[in-house]
Amino acid sequence: MKQLLTLSGALLALAALQPAWSQASRPAQPVAMPILPAVRQVQFKADTFDLRKYGAVADGQTLNTQAFQKAIAACAQGGGGTVLVPTGLWLTGPIVLQNNVNLHLATGALVQFTADHSQYPLVKTTWEGEDAIRSQAPLSATDARNIAITGKGTFDGAGDTWRPVKKSKLNEGEWKKLVASGGVLNDKKDYWYPSAGSLKGNTLAAAGTPRKSMNPGDFDDMRDFLRPNMLSLTRCHQILLEDFTIQNSPAWTIHPLLCEDITVRRVTARNPWYGQNTDAIDLESCRNGLVDGCTFDVGDDGLCIKSGRDAEGRKRGVPTENFLIQNCKVYHAHGGFVIGSEMSGGVRNMIVRNCSFQGTDVGLRFKTARGRGGMVENIFVDGITMTDIAGQAILFDMYYMAKDPVPQAGESSAPPVIAAQPLNEGTPQFQHFYIKNVVCKGAETGVLVRGLPEMSIKDISLENVFIEANKGLLCQEAENIRFKNVTLLSTDTQPVLEVQNSKNISLDNIHYTNGATLLLRVSGDRTQDIRLTNTNTKLAKKSVELGDKVSKKTVQVAVN
Template sequence: MKKNWLAVLFCSGFISANAQYSWGNLPKVEEPVFKTDTFSILNYGGKSDGYTLNTRAISAAIIDCSRQGGGVVMIPAGLWLSGPIEMRSNVNLHLASGALLTFTTDKTKYPLVEGFYEGKRAARNQSPISGTGLTNIAITGKGVIDGNGDAWRAVGKSALTENEWKEKIRSGGVLKDDGKEWYPSEQFKQAKVENKSMLLVPGKELKDFEEMKDFLRPNLVVFTQCNKVLLEGVTLQNSAAWCIHPLMCENLILRDLLVKNPAYAQNGDGADIESCKFFLVEGCTFDVGDDAICIKSGKDEEGRKRGMPTQYGIVRNNLVYKAHGGFVIGSEMSGGANNIFVYDCNFMGTDKGLRFKSTRGRGGVVEKIYARNIYMKDIEQEAIFFDMYYFVKFATDGERNESPVVNEGTPIFRDMHFEKIVCNGAKKGIFIRGLPEMPVQNIRFTDCILTAEIGAELVDVDRIAFDMQELNPTKTDPVISINNGTNVRFGGLIFPSAFKTILKVTGERSKDIDMSHMGITKDSERIVITDGAPATAVLMD
């Protein structure tokens, strides 16, 4: 008698019975509303000649607008140079079509401020655009915001063409002693080579970081503890570090943005949404030097103490070109993440597609993540990727620390559903590597079609369901390999008949791998059980 597959999934935990949101009940995000009063920066002495600093003009218009109850601060068409500017409540900073707002390369114009670096308090140069504790703010229009990031960033020789490298050297700066990396200044070089910390730990004040100021690259747009935030229509490009960093915000909308950074931009993320709730990212295009759309919530103990998960989010109708991941969670996710819906997105040429990363020490729970209708092409590495060993250097023999210790620093990734994920071209279709003491658990794949050199590789997983999955490996046998996996169920699997091995199971902890729905008999040579895995690990007809 055949089992009711949906009932099996529900009873074994593959379907959450108490999810706060569902596809039929998506989170609602409130949008800011502004008065129509307009304050042109021309009326405050603004000059679009490309060399006059307009910091005072833009700031005065923003302050005046906010004091009079809010409205629109207009930046007309033209080339506008500015130092860092601070937003105020009830202000919509609007860049008209043809407006190019570029930020000065004079680093003395950027005061040192208390900010955050990868979830921890740190000294930073003030961001070109920032705001803290504001309500009802926006950056809109069809103009361009350029952070002049090349003046701030290091770059490796291998990331540039020969002519680009020669041009970079001619621009000034200094080289690493081995000649393989370019730095914008000697101060930057010393901070990088000596691995100086930017963290604001007890006993450290901002003035203590003056000697490494050049090293403290600012994010382009940073909004902290703000409510009702809208970024719409503009191009944000060439940031010194991350492009968009909303931190501890509520009711956040990123809509119809073009976010660009050079492929060689170190830490050149598109949008890092950290400890925010009720957010929407839609209709945006990303082409960046690091993760494109990234979910974060603080790092290690500091993130756990903050205790603010990123939650109740929608990510839809976005296009990602170059990036280290199309949609990403981690690795700074110590406050957790939940109830996030990702759908109708295209990833083309990214390093990875859907990317989830963490490591021991982070802690945090990432759960109730749902993705469907994600279409990928020419992914350089994995289409779907989970790794709980992010930035861990393994021993030279390749063995991992198998210590089964669970504590507050143990990250948990669970309860996710991936539906109609299609990829044509990748190194691996699926890679999941959990921890021996905390497997990646309760992940369901439905109607996915993945064409990659390698089908799927699962390590330290529990309760993984493949429901009508089509894996088309093009090079490597087996179609699927499982090491120390438990409760892995195949409700349907389509694969190339030419491959000798469907499934290879290893590891003494492997058990309850159910292929009874596949019509494969126990004497099949297409199932290989080896390297310590029990002979009873795979259930077959």
């Protein structure tokens, strides 16, 4: 692609801006999007290997695992080509890709992975960024090069036979039907598990006493708990995923790990909204890629960027970097575009543009926590539309899963007490985010920025942003933040903007609800240099309110 040329020029430009970023008197300034390196594309021989010639039967009853293995092996041994899955219903166990193989699903082809969990051996792999024993993925490849999955057919992972379900997620009729189908309930009768083994494993995990072993034989009694990711690619190079639908995943749906040169184009991922851990795509410690024109409707995060968890992720030390994500739609996910929370190896040089999020819990979701470590930087977002966001339209959160600092009904409006901790290798860092041209119609909170007392979120620029939400902005433990041409139409205007223990915050040309009770509240004894400019403060009943330990000199209001 012409827009994917070389990263060197962009990195030099970013380096040239470092003096400006380091000056405490200047917030983050907008910069041009970087030019990313070209993504190497796959190439295949013209030979075609029809699955039927290797004994496969499309009757929905015959287990075709051996036929898939034979066809893929023959293709790889012959120098590569296309393994054709014709129209029909193909029941199978795990499929493993090999070098130079394009697994192509014809229109109308449905590959149904078996619900017989004994067909998925326990293997050494990873789970949420750490080494683990899991059941083998239905679709996988390891150390493969020049591989593809293409075509307009469908993969179904039989995920309903693996996943536990909360009673609160279903209506009464759905719950009764699920219970009647088999499985077991917990003692409170509010959680369904597909088997006693699933219940056992989940109970140990919930109690904080999971089995920690890399011996598959130690987990035979809880195989169903060890749900596999559906499409797992590890240390693979030159990958194409194109046009197919992948659905009903046991856990994460598409998971490239330590892969390079990835193209994901027009892929649809679908999972039930109640399906736990069913992220659409998790790019973990990968480099150089394109995700274009995909549609995701899942039970967890949509477009996810990760790089390992805590000490193991830092030891691996491989960031996810150099990705262009564009023209994607995300429905009913926890987050639309997400970085974290497992980002201990770092994330950098990401471009996200022309995407829409509809009905997700959060729109743009950047999350981490103490203990993760890792640096997330140089993130460029341009052209995002959102509707019906249950939580925050834009979220930066370094205190992931802590008490929400935005008070609920009846709670105190005072900021929560978050004690500082010493800096160490587990301290995460967020810096250099550039977000522009965002429109959101309907959210609980417009923008939430929450850093740590020992490590502020730094250098964020939001420009040309229009958000309709219940609450406006909360900026806590942040530094060098720039909001320009931002509209926050909030119903809760007490206040529209809140800044706590932050410094060097520029609020330029802010638009808000006429008649707001309070435009800006500033609190925290460490707050410095808050500037409100080019904003009509007269639309609010009160323009600025200062906390007890905030000097009047801390806030500058200038109206042109």
